[in-house]
Amino acid sequence: MKHPRPKPAADPRTVSRVVPEPTALKALAHPVRLRMLGMLRIDGPATATQLAARLGLNSGATSYHLRQLAQYGFIEEAPHASRRDRWWRASHELTSVPASESEGEALDLDIAFNQAALSLQVGQMQQALEEYAELPAEWRKATAADDIIIPMTAAQAEALTKRLRDIILEAMQSAPRLGEAASREAGMVPFYVMLHAFPYPGRLPHREGEDAP
Numbered sequence: 001m002k003h004p005r006p007k008p009a010a011d012p013r014t015v016s017r018v019v020p021e022p023t024a025l026k027a028l029a030h031p032v033r034l035r036m037l038g039m040l041r042i043d044g045p046a047t048a049t050q051l052a053a054r055l056g057l058n059s060g061a062t063s064y065h066l067r068q069l070a071q072y073g074f075i076e077e078a079p080h081a082s083r084r085d086r087w088w089r090a091s092h093e094l095t096s097v098p099a100s101e102s103e104g105e106a107l108d109l110d111i112a113f114n115q116a117a118l119s120l121q122v123g124q125m126q127q128a129l130e131e132y133a134e135l136p137a138e139w140r141k142a143t144a145a146d147d148i149i150i151p152m153t154a155a156q157a158e159a160l161t162k163r164l165r166d167i168i169l170e171a172m173q174s175a176p177r178l179g180e181a182a183s184r185e186a187g188m189v190p191f192y193v194m195l196h197a198f199p200y201p202g203r204l205p206h207r208e209g210e211d212a213p
Helices: 022-028 031-043 048-055 059-071 105-132 137-142 154-173
Strands: 075-077 087-090
Touching: 022 031, 022 059, 022 105, 031 048, 031 059, 031 075, 031 087, 031 105, 048 059, 059 075, 059 087
Parallel strands: none
Antiparallel strands: 075 087
């Protein structure tokens, strides 16, 4: 009896990403724009009217936010058979925002972006929890809400978060691009992975020269 040969593993693909300049990051640090960008990445091209209906906004406000995203290169016009409507698509799959190493405006922008991202992520986590009981058993098993605290130096912590990001990126490179037909195969849905890693609050001085608690 012949057994079917396993399919060869697909070659890792390149995941497109953008590292925003400060001005672009300031434009992106808005909860509505972050949601729009996420929708275009996950579900593919859409019009301002379609996004407005999904976000509960008027089309004028939606068009304004889309123009801001387009101005800084986060989205671009998508070819479409319809000439009546303007379709938009995400220009990249990932947004990478390196931690600010300086004080002042750069740090303020870093905090503003992370605050907007956290607001969006908390909302997604709350919705996921509300839907948890209705999930099939195999997806409940794949869902996690863990927190683990480990004594580490800053260098060790940085190395760990890099390893975790590399593992997640490797999984993304082996998967179809979001919004494409291949990502809608039976049993395949967008899987949301969040990585929050930080020193336990209240255990480090807030500024150089202050005493640790």
